[in-house]
Amino acid sequence: MSKKYQVVGIGNSIVDVLSHVEDAFLVENGIEKGIMTLIDRERATEIYAKTGPSLEISGGSAANTIAGLAQMGIKTAYVGKVKDDQLGAIFAHDMRAQGADFDTPLALPSHKAETGRCMVMVSPDGERSMNTYLGVSEFLTPEDIDETVMADAEWIYLEGYRFDGPESHAAFAKAIAACRGAGGKVALTLSDPFCVERHRDAFREMIDNHVDLLFCNEHELRAMYQDEDLSVALRLAADEVDTVACTVGANGAYIWRDGKEVHAPADPVHLVDATGAGDLFASGFFFGELNGYDTLTTGRMGCVAAGEIISHIGARPEADLKTLFAKHDLM
Amino acid sequence: MSKKYQVVGIGNSIVDVLSHVEDAFLVENGIEKGIMTLIDRERATEIYAKTGPSLEISGGSAANTIAGLAQMGIKTAYVGKVKDDQLGAIFAHDMRAQGADFDTPLALPSHKAETGRCMVMVSPDGERSMNTYLGVSEFLTPEDIDETVMADAEWIYLEGYRFDGPESHAAFAKAIAACRGAGGKVALTLSDPFCVERHRDAFREMIDNHVDLLFCNEHELRAMYQDEDLSVALRLAADEVDTVACTVGANGAYIWRDGKEVHAPADPVHLVDATGAGDLFASGFFFGELNGYDTLTTGRMGCVAAGEIISHIGARPEADLKTLFAKHDLM
Numbered sequence: 001m002s003k004k005y006q007v008v009g010i011g012n013s014i015v016d017v018l019s020h021v022e023d024a025f026l027v028e029n030g031i032e033k034g035i036m037t038l039i040d041r042e043r044a045t046e047i048y049a050k051t052g053p054s055l056e057i058s059g060g061s062a063a064n065t066i067a068g069l070a071q072m073g074i075k076t077a078y079v080g081k082v083k084d085d086q087l088g089a090i091f092a093h094d095m096r097a098q099g100a101d102f103d104t105p106l107a108l109p110s111h112k113a114e115t116g117r118c119m120v121m122v123s124p125d126g127e128r129s130m131n132t133y134l135g136v137s138e139f140l141t142p143e144d145i146d147e148t149v150m151a152d153a154e155w156i157y158l159e160g161y162r163f164d165g166p167e168s169h170a171a172f173a174k175a176i177a178a179c180r181g182a183g184g185k186v187a188l189t190l191s192d193p194f195c196v197e198r199h200r201d202a203f204r205e206m207i208d209n210h211v212d213l214l215f216c217n218e219h220e221l222r223a224m225y226q227d228e229d230l231s232v233a234l235r236l237a238a239d240e241v242d243t244v245a246c247t248v249g250a251n252g253a254y255i256w257r258d259g260k261e262v263h264a265p266a267d268p269v270h271l272v273d274a275t276g277a278g279d280l281f282a283s284g285f286f287f288g289e290l291n292g293y294d295t296l297t298t299g300r301m302g303c304v305a306a307g308e309i310i311s312h313i314g315a316r317p318e319a320d321l322k323t324l325f326a327k328h329d330l331m
Numbered sequence: 332m333s334k335k336y337q338v339v340g341i342g343n344s345i346v347d348v349l350s351h352v353e354d355a356f357l358v359e360n361g362i363e364k365g366i367m368t369l370i371d372r373e374r375a376t377e378i379y380a381k382t383g384p385s386l387e388i389s390g391g392s393a394a395n396t397i398a399g400l401a402q403m404g405i406k407t408a409y410v411g412k413v414k415d416d417q418l419g420a421i422f423a424h425d426m427r428a429q430g431a432d433f434d435t436p437l438a439l440p441s442h443k444a445e446t447g448r449c450m451v452m453v454s455p456d457g458e459r460s461m462n463t464y465l466g467v468s469e470f471l472t473p474e475d476i477d478e479t480v481m482a483d484a485e486w487i488y489l490e491g492y493r494f495d496g497p498e499s500h501a502a503f504a505k506a507i508a509a510c511r512g513a514g515g516k517v518a519l520t521l522s523d524p525f526c527v528e529r530h531r532d533a534f535r536e537m538i539d540n541h542v543d544l545l546f547c548n549e550h551e552l553r554a555m556y557q558d559e560d561l562s563v564a565l566r567l568a569a570d571e572v573d574t575v576a577c578t579v580g581a582n583g584a585y586i587w588r589d590g591k592e593v594h595a596p597a598d599p600v601h602l603v604d605a606t607g608a609g610d611l612f613a614s615g616f617f618f619g620e621l622n623g624y625d626t627l628t629t630g631r632m633g634c635v636a637a638g639e640i641i642s643h644i645g646a647r648p649e650a651d652l653k654t655l656f657a658k659h660d661l662m
Contacts, residue, residue: 048424049424051428052428052429053389053398053424053425053428053429053647054421054424054425054428055386055387055388055645056386056387056388056421057386057387058384067384085416085417086416086417086418086445086446087417090385090387093379093380093384093385094384094385097382097383097384097385098383098384114417115417314386316384
């Protein structure tokens with residue numbers, strides 16, 4: 001193909017504020033372990049004041065996926081809202097420094113909200129609990145969607161978290177129409193089981209009508225189809241989309257395609273920080289998909305990229321992912 | 332003693348922006364390896380645009396030392412200027428979250444400068460090259476020095492980098508007078524050989540008249556006394572102050588006290604990022620000093636704390652330092 005972009009991601013633009021906490025801290029402060037909870041500015045200030053010394057790394061789910069793809073030389077762009085403030089400058093720098101185009105108009109300094117941030121609290125077992133203040137990220141509108149960019153994308157990659165916010169659905173609709181109208185394909189990630197609960201109908205409509213590739217984990221897929229039996233939920237999803245890639249933690253991933261299920265196993269990894277596991281699985285999977293690898297290899301690339309990200313703090317890759325694929329005899 | 336604080340640090344308040352670079356990048360961009368260079372806002376913007384994806388961690392030399400001390404339960408306060416902006420909030424949070432008091436008045440949003448930051452570029456060999464935009468940190472004035480805090484300190488710890496800036500010397504003079512007037516002691520760190528070149532006379536005056544404990548490394552001490560022979564420079568310093576603690580990289584440190592030299596060896600460490608080695612040496616050394624350990628043990632505590640900080644990215648401790656001292660049979 002001769003399109004300018006292989007993958008264009010649309011998501012919440014977030015700077016992660018990472019700290020280590022004991023599980024008792026989560027209980028005392030009413031923070032649900034292992035999931036993403038939306039919080040307002042006041043709650044963010046309250047929680048931040050109670051957490052220990054932190055470090056800041058650019059995050060955001062689709063942004064992490066795009067950063068991983070850009071690191072591997074995939075032609076990418078990212079669409080998401082930051083403000084013209086210090087955290088916004090950090091987010092924009094890190095995206096462009098990784099090689100992705102990022103030209104979404106900035107929210108002005110006069111905007112009452114700030115650039116979004118996510119307090120990522122990492123437990124001793126490596127599980128992360130996320131409290132997100134969306135900030136200006138919530139206010140992406142259809143005007144922020146450049147149809148020429150969407151038409152110039154082989155794939156657009158839509159972040160489930162981005163269903164929150166007043167004009168999100170309209171922005172996605174505009175992006176999908178422009179992309180599909182030019183022969184492009186649509187990938188969606190379900191993001192989080194509680195996100196699925198908030199937006200099940202909108203997700204269902206998008207999956208049934210527009211999605212070619214669905215990323216999810218077992219918890220999200222069960223929530224989506226309200227069925228405790230993962231194999232049932234997988235088949236329901238596979239009836240609607242060309243490809244379902246469902247991660248199952250340390251067991252790797254199940255991929256449904258052309259009526260067949262393939263299991264891609266994951267190698268054992270010392271879990272340091274689970275943040276970004278699903279995001280980087282999507283990076284690895286897309287890499288295999290775009291380069292025509294078979295389903296098992298494509299799924300394994302997802303697992304290897306996810307394994308890299310959970311072996312250290314932060315959801316942006318540190319090791320060279322293609323080198324890791326080669327080490328695992330995947331390319 | 333019944334003073335409120337055991338150590339009060341005064342330094343430049345800096346958020347570190349850490350990235351990995353090849354040595355060729357340093358050469359191409361005229362960045363001197365292994366030292367700290369002051370840069371203005373424009374140069375900071377130019378360099379930042381060229382560096383890869385980064386992460387942000389609170390830094391600042393004296394601030395790192397105070398953070399290390401606070402982690403070990405030492406009663407500490409920190410004095411340094413940040414602005415009421417996002418990076419300033421991060422710096423203040425991390426200092427207080429570690430347990431140190433931090434009540435320096437904020438520079439107002441209308442101030443033309445921002446909170447200071449330091450681009451820390453880490454080479455493959457672990458050496459770091461620092462380009463610092465001091466921002467509002469430069470504008471600490473005597474009015475920011477609370478004499479009651481200085482009088483309530485067993486030790487004040489003065490950062491050599493803080494000699495840059497228009498009212499720095501006056502601010503230090505006020506702090507020293509208040510501290511010594513109440514029977515407190517003064518420690519100074521020379522910070523950097525080029526900092527020594529910029530402020531040799533002021534350093535010399537302070538060492539001769541006020542300093543009880545001098546922290547330095549071999550390069551700084553040679554620059555200070557303009558003598559290539561380290562043993563000569565050490566003796567010249569030892570003639571002026573009660574204690575000289577001079578680090579010598581992988582060889583540990585030499586401590587001069589009561590006319591005798593003690594060599595404290597360092598254990599081999601896999602060097603990941605040299606940032607903060609001297610700062611955390613000072614934390615460990617102060618801990619031994621404040622708790623009445625002998626000179627060798629005190630020096631070894633400095634080496635162990637320095638070894639912790641260079642084994643990971645960033646200049647704030649990750650492991651529990653007292654646990655490390657116990658593992659090394661130092662307490």
